[in-house]
Amino acid sequence: MSIAKRIRELMSVEGCGVFPVEEVRSDKLLFELGFDSLRFMELVVLIEETFAIAFPDQLLEVGATTKVSDIVSAVEGCLKGC
Amino acid sequence: MISAWNIHSLLDQLSRHTGICILLPDEQPISYQRLYQEVVENRNALDLLNYAERADKQVLILDVSIGWRAIPVILAALEKRIIVIPVDSLHSPRQMAVITDSFPGEPVIGDGQIDQQGRLRPDQIQRKDIKYFHDMIDVAFILYTSGTTGRPKGVMLTHENIWSNVNAILHYFTPRQDDRVFVIRPLTTASAITGEVLPSLIQGASMYVKPVDQQPLRTASLMGELRGTILCTTPTVALHLASLARRKSNVQPRLLILSGEPLRQDVWKKIREAFEDAEIWNVYGLTEASPRISCCKQIDQAADVNCVGRPLVGVNVKVIDESGETVTDGHSGELVMAGPNVMKGYFNEPEWTALKLKDGWLHTGDRVTMRDGQIYVHGRMDHMIIRSGVNIDPYEVEASILQHPQVTEAMAFGVSDSDMRVRLHVWVVADVEPSDLHRFLIEQRIDSRLWPDVIERKERLPKTSSGKLVRNASNT
Numbered sequence: 001m002s003i004a005k006r007i008r009e010l011m012s013v014e015g016c017g018v019f020p021v022e023e024v025r026s027d028k029l030l031f032e033l034g035f036d037s038l039r040f041m042e043l044v045v046l047i048e049e050t051f052a053i054a055f056p057d058q059l060l061e062v063g064a065t066t067k068v069s070d071i072v073s074a075v076e077g078c079l080k081g082c
Numbered sequence: 083m084i085s086a087w088n089i090h091s092l093l094d095q096l097s098r099h100t101g102i103c104i105l106l107p108d109e110q111p112i113s114y115q116r117l118y119q120e121v122v123e124n125r126n127a128l129d130l131l132n133y134a135e136r137a138d139k140q141v142l143i144l145d146v147s148i149g150w151r152a153i154p155v156i157l158a159a160l161e162k163r164i165i166v167i168p169v170d171s172l173h174s175p176r177q178m179a180v181i182t183d184s185f186p187g188e189p190v191i192g193d194g195q196i197d198q199q200g201r202l203r204p205d206q207i208q209r210k211d212i213k214y215f216h217d218m219i220d221v222a223f224i225l226y227t228s229g230t231t232g233r234p235k236g237v238m239l240t241h242e243n244i245w246s247n248v249n250a251i252l253h254y255f256t257p258r259q260d261d262r263v264f265v266i267r268p269l270t271t272a273s274a275i276t277g278e279v280l281p282s283l284i285q286g287a288s289m290y291v292k293p294v295d296q297q298p299l300r301t302a303s304l305m306g307e308l309r310g311t312i313l314c315t316t317p318t319v320a321l322h323l324a325s326l327a328r329r330k331s332n333v334q335p336r337l338l339i340l341s342g343e344p345l346r347q348d349v350w351k352k353i354r355e356a357f358e359d360a361e362i363w364n365v366y367g368l369t370e371a372s373p374r375i376s377c378c379k380q381i382d383q384a385a386d387v388n389c390v391g392r393p394l395v396g397v398n399v400k401v402i403d404e405s406g407e408t409v410t411d412g413h414s415g416e417l418v419m420a421g422p423n424v425m426k427g428y429f430n431e432p433e434w435t436a437l438k439l440k441d442g443w444l445h446t447g448d449r450v451t452m453r454d455g456q457i458y459v460h461g462r463m464d465h466m467i468i469r470s471g472v473n474i475d476p477y478e479v480e481a482s483i484l485q486h487p488q489v490t491e492a493m494a495f496g497v498s499d500s501d502m503r504v505r506l507h508v509w510v511v512a513d514v515e516p517s518d519l520h521r522f523l524i525e526q527r528i529d530s531r532l533w534p535d536v537i538e539r540k541e542r543l544p545k546t547s548s549g550k551l552v553r554n555a556s557n558t
Contacts, residue, residue: 018520018535034520036173036530037297038470041322044299055217060300 003079004072010050011035011068026069027057033062033068047071053078087252087284088289089246090158093121096157099286101259101417104150105308106290112200114286117154120200124158131209133164139218141185142182145192146269147172150286150291151200153279155191157268158202160222163169163241165215166225172294174529177234178227179454184430187211192329224429225272228367228466228475228531236429237369239272246422247372248280250394253341254377257287257312263337264291264310265321266301272373273341277365287312299326306332316342316471317349318503324356334359341365342471344459349502350387366390366459368443372423375399376457388458397421400443401452415449418443436518444507457493465553467496469504476553482528483537488514493551505535512539 002028011033012021018034035043044055059074096118104112112488121349133140142159146152146168158168165186171192182190187210191193195206215221222241226234255277257263263282267274269291282289292301292309302323313335315323320340327333331543338353338360345364354362364381367373376399378391393399400408401415409415424444427435438445447466451458467474476494483492491511496504516537523533544552 003510018533018537019517023517032524034524034533036533038318038322040297041299041319045322045325055299057300057497060303071332 003076006050007047007072007075008068010046011071012041016046024068026067026072028068030066030068030071043071048080051075051079086245086249087280089157089241092280092284092431093157093161095284095286095487096121100447101261101286102288103283103286104153104291105262106150107304107307111288112150114522117200120154120521121157121161123201124154128158128162128164130204131207132212133159134164138223139163139165139213139215141167141188141215141486142190143169143182143185143190145169145171145178147294147553148193148196149293149482150289151196151198151268153283153291154200154201155196156275157283158239160371163220163222165218165221165224167226167236168268168275169226170268170270170294173268174270174531175527176529178314180234181226181236185213187213196431197367215546218429221426223272223275225270225369227471228478234478235431235434237272238449239369239372239424243425244276244280244370246396247276247374247394248284248395250423251277251281252376253395254379255281257282257285259286261285261287261311261336262309263287263289263312263314264292264301265289266298266313266315268294272369273314273367275389276339276372277339277367297520298322302326305335307437311335311336312339312340314341316340317353317468318343320353320357321502324352327356329509334400336360341367343468343504344461345381345385345387346498346502350381352502354381364390366457368446370425370438370447371397371419371421371446374423375417375419376456377455381528382438388460390457390459392455393419393457394421397423399452399457401450410412411452411454414449414451415458417446417459418446418456419446420444432498442496465495467494467506469496469506474506474531479506479532479534481527482523482532483508483510483519483534485526486512486514486522488512488517491543493553495553497536506533506535506539507536509538509540509543511541515539 008024011017012024048055099114102111103114103117142164171178194202220240221238222244223239224236226236235291265278305393317340363379365377367375376391376393378389399419403409403415420443447464449460465476477495480492489512492507497507498504519537
């Protein structure tokens with residue numbers, strides 16, 4: 001399974017999100033998917049456990065414009081750098 | 083013996099403190115001397131704005147999304163005896179709208195009205211039809227909490243409430259001048275104001291005040307960079323931070339103060355493992371008690387995680403059964419308390435006040451037992467849901483979701499899950515998919531504290547023969 005697909009699963013109702021995985025598209029904002037600060041904390045922990053990585057510090061500061069694709073790129077970059 | 087602090091002695095102390103008051107990442111910190119100057123300037127600005135000191139009280143609606151800059155405004159307002167109403171435009175825009183509607187003509191003092199130094203900008207503040215609140219003598223703050231029918235309740239806390247609680251807190255919590263206190267709860271909460279900011283200012287400690295738009299995990303990372311020594315937060319947030327602390331060796335506070343929700347044994351164990359060098363306290367209170375009621379400084383055995391310690395100085399407590407009779411040690415019942423920290427009442431809600439305050443006793447709604455003078459908290463007597471330390475009235479969630487035209491009935495409740503968290507569930511009778519309802523709440527800008535974790539469609543909701551919802555049936 002691709003990294004992007006796995007992350008979308010984690011962000012869906014199958015992970016710690018509230019929407020079906022088909023609605024977790026890469027152009028969606030985290031806010032649109034119901035990620036407030038607490039749910040985002042859950043996501044970070046889930047991603048760290050799933051991929052055995054340390055989530056990059058600069059991405060701990062998600063903003064109103066952070067998209068699913070930003071999270072995917074960050075994790076991919078992190079895995080390449082490991 | 084600790085002297086009795088009030089706003090005047092605090093400001094006097096502020097003028098004499100040296101060192102850093104506010105820590106800022108990537109910026110020069112704010113010294114105590116400078117903070118004191120900002121308070122003096124704000125006092126003058128409030129005079130210019132006709133907030134005259136008088137017994138007929140006036141309100142100042144303060145948007146705390148400005149972060150630490152709210153502090154010099156709060157202190158100046160406390161000295162001028164102006165009632166502060168903190169609001170959070172970022173996380174609770176709906177709640178803010180309800181509050182501002184209650185005070186027509188009063189401006190919201192926020193980013194445009196306060197400069198980067200924390201000084202009020204009188205030229206940017208327009209006050210129309212100044213209203214005086216003659217029945218709010220001595221009120222210092224109105225703090226809003228989750229209320230029924232979508233309407234938040236304004237808890238009126240007097241100056242005596244606040245300062246008696248600060249003085250009682252200082253009997254057990256005395257941050258040092260070399261401490262760096264991380265204030266991550268919003269300044270809309272009594273915990274942050276009375277429990278963290280005011281004691282830290284009195285003691286001359288340094289503080290980092292989390293901007294409201296900053297993610298808690300980023301704050302944790304900053305704890306390492308800024309060498310934070312004291313963190314006050316909820317068990318749920320501490321649990322999340324635990325995973326970060328494990329890989330960042332410099333995120334190691336000397337003291338972790340937990341409050342806001344019952345502490346679970348499995349949660350406590352994880353927190354204990356992650357913050358192995360920290361003292362961990364479990365403190366208890368509620369906004370209506372300004373907020374602090376008790377503190378447990380030794381959670382040595384996992385079996386005692388429900389213990390929140392002995393009542394603070396001046397606080398009387400008892401445990402009562404359904405008929406109002408005091409129960410004996412070891413028996414469970416509702417905690418009621420009396421003392422100088424008990425709120426004046428709810429703003430414009432005499433019926434609610436009468437339900438909560440009876441003969442001077444505040445009915446907390448918390449189910450507890452007492453053993454050897456110590457309080458053990460087990461949960462709620464009512465249907466209030468506590469998710470991550472935030473109290474959520476199920477009626478408020480239901481009112482939000484019932485705004486959708488295709489929802490005919492709704493019932494909200496909390497479920498404690500295997501992931502050591504409380505989830506907000508909602509059962510609905512509706513002609514619409516759950517994902518559409520999640521989207522509706524987000525798009526309608528319903529405050530995120532009311533967003534459900536799980537929405538399920540049902541044919542019908544469980545009811546009594548008289549048609550009343552059976553809430554207990556689902557709350558397991």
